Amino acid sequence: MGLKAALSKPFAAYVVWRINRWKNNAVAAQQEVLHHLVAEAGNTAFGKDHHFEQIRNYKDFKKHVPVRDYEELRPYIDRVVAGEADVLWKGKPAYFAKTSGTTSGAKYIPISKESMPEHIKAARNALLTYIHETGNADFVNGKMIFLQGSPVLTKKNGINVGRLSGIVANLVPAYLQKNRLPSYQTNCIEDWEEKVDAIVAETIDQNMTLISGIPPWVQMYFDRLTEKSDGKKIKDIFKNFELFVYGGVNYEPYRAKIENSIGKKIDAIETYPASEGFIAYQDSQHDKSLLLLVQAGIFYEFIPASEYYNENPSRLSLEEVELDTNYALILNTNAGLWGYSIGDTIKFVSKNPYKIMVTGRIKHYISAFGEHVIGEEVEQSLLSVANELGVGITEFTVAPQVNPEAGELPYHEWFIEFSAPPADLSAFSKKVDQALQKKNIYYFDLIEGKILQPLVIRSLQKDAFVTYMRAEGKLGGQNKVPRLSNDRKIADGLIHLTRKI
Known part of the structure; x- marks a missing residue:
């Protein structure tokens, strides 16, 4: 040690x-x-x-x-x-x-x-709490990577301006600076795909022990590492990789694919930072809930x-x-x-x-007909069926279709990029719809009352969400795809990326 x-x-x-x-x-x-x-x-x-x-x-x-x-x-x-x-x-x-x-x-x-020191302290305490509970502290001797926005700051009337992750990058404690990757120069690259390639080049031969970031962008990093190393799992590239720290989105839809990329289950810490304040973090490996930071x-x-x-x-x-x-x-x-x-x-x-x-x-829901379906209900319905049937999900989003083709009832339209698609998409869709009906009584009533027809799933091409986010200028960093929309903006941007069945 x-x-x-x-x-x-x-x-x-x-x-x-x-x-x-x-x-x-x-x-x-x-x-x-x-x-x-x-x-x-x-x-x-x-x-x-x-x-x-x-x-x-x-x-x-x-x-x-x-x-x-x-x-x-x-x-x-x-x-x-x-x-x-x-x-x-x-x-x-x-x-x-x-x-x-x-x-x-x-x-x-x-x-x-x-307020700024509270951001730093909370991130530090999340790691120290983990060390205290597990006794595992070896990761602090290896290299740590934080996939984040550019640390370059601009000025607005004399005040420094940047993305939260970029601001924090300038304030990493001195005792972690020598262990931290990527380099400042690489971190300053604005184009996300170019930045990920540069990070891969910088880290692939390093002793990476802790990796942190928003799950979909960490997955992109893992994919590029695997491509660069002729198909190796992350555990074989980084043999001492011990801890994954994440936040920004619900990890569950990404867990299976990330763990498959790593090649083993690994300890993970969920954090809940926001530009407005660091709100909570996971304080136990035996409990996925987050400790609210009340002081x-x-x-x-x-x-x-x-x-x-x-x-x-x-x-x-x-x-x-x-x-x-x-x-x-x-x-x-x-x-x-x-x-x-x-x-x-x-x-x-x-x-x-x-x-x-x-x-x-609070604004990401579907209630085109009074059903008020929320993100938790959608995620749990999808993942329960996917896990049961061995289906892999890369990313997804849901929107209402209130103006279907003539003669059709309206429906919820699900756009899913599968990493391991279902053998029978129709049967899979039916089971997800039934799971959602059990979660939301209003949705159940609308289906039963023939106001809505059961949900429709559109299977998307590989990297469809990356393509969409790139087109929107929101690839990487702290950007996330909303799980739910009450309008068609995202849906209309994805419809041309539907995979032919």
């Missing part, structure tokens, strides 16, 4: 001891965070506009601070981007994380000098997903949540996001400690 590995174990034990202190007192920790945030931002423009001086508790907070999405909070954010200080948080942001907006171009998410500069609120579009939905603090209920996640952060609807839905699977599963996006 190397020196780093040996030193990491007592440090991991200390960090886990500190984590347990707030993990076992989560409600009290959240109350402290709320009071601290309100006190720190009292003299900002937002704090004055929303009477922070009158806020004594969560009830007061809800009275004065409405829930907003990015567009509704944008008048304040635009003032911050223009260079004004003390608007949403004291002073000016340390960075802007630039993300893709859905309605009006780029979004600029402020990151403060108080990381974020005060959380939860709106039942079923009420989200109501005029006055319920708005709950941590101590009020129930298990197995889908909630829209609302953030209040030490970067100045207030009542901020991040767009994700989660559910609690434990309240002692508070642990969550990410279930989808």
Whole structure:
């Protein structure tokens, strides 16, 4: 065991001891965070506009601070981007994380000098928690790769701007710098396919022990490695590869293919980072749920997903949540996001400690006929049948077809790229449809009532989603294909890539 590995174990034990202190007192920790945030931002423009001086508790907070999405909070954010200080948080942001907006171009998410360390600490603690639980620390002596966006930052009125992963790349602790790949020069390559090829060339002969990234782009990296090494499995290329760290999407649809590429099962850690804050991470190899980070500069609120579009939905603090209920996640952060609807839905699977599963996006659903089918239902229905029949899924997305050919009932149209296709696509489709009916009573009623016909699956050509994302200028990095859409934009972009059966 190397020196780093040996030193990491007592440090991991200390960090886990500190984590347990707030993990076992989560409600009290959240109350402290709320009071601290309100006190720190009292003299900002937002704090004055929303009477922070009158806020004594969560009830007061809800009275004065409405829930907003990015567009509704944008008048304040635009003032911050223009260079004004003390608007949403004291002073000016340390960075802007630039993300893709859905309605009006780029979004600029402020990151403060108080919030940035929480991103670094959470990523570090996810690894230390793993070390403490498993006793496995050897990976820290090998090479680690983080598939991420370019670390090149630009300036916006004197403030550094970049993708979150690119910002974080500039802040990797010194003790990891020598172990980290790819090189800075390679990481700066903007074209994703060119970048992956360069990463393969740089890493194929290295002692890679930890690999991290969004699963579909990690799969692309694995595919290129296998091609370059005449068909070898990843375990034979990187003999000491021990840990896979991922986030951004549900891993389950990718698990089988990634494990097949590796050639063995491997320990994995799921993380839940966002530009708005690092929200949760998997803290046990025996439990796939994520530990909610209640003392990381974020005060959380939860709106039942079923009420989200109501005029006055319920708005709950941590101590009020129930298990197995889908909630829209609302953030209040030490970067100045207030009542901020991040767009994700989660559910609690434990309240002692508070642990969550990410279930989808509040705007990513299908409800063309009132069925309100969500991502979790679609993923579980598909994967349960695929696993039963030995079918491999590379990627998929679902959209409504509300204007079918004359004489046909409307239906849900599934676009699936198979790595191992079903022997009988019609029988496979029928079983997936039946599984979805069991998951969603409204969908069942629409099928039974002959309002909808059973779902239709379109089998796509190999690399169809890569082709689509390339055409959209969204290949690689932090970009992800939405599982569900309530419109036809993605579907219409994929229809010409359908594979002939």
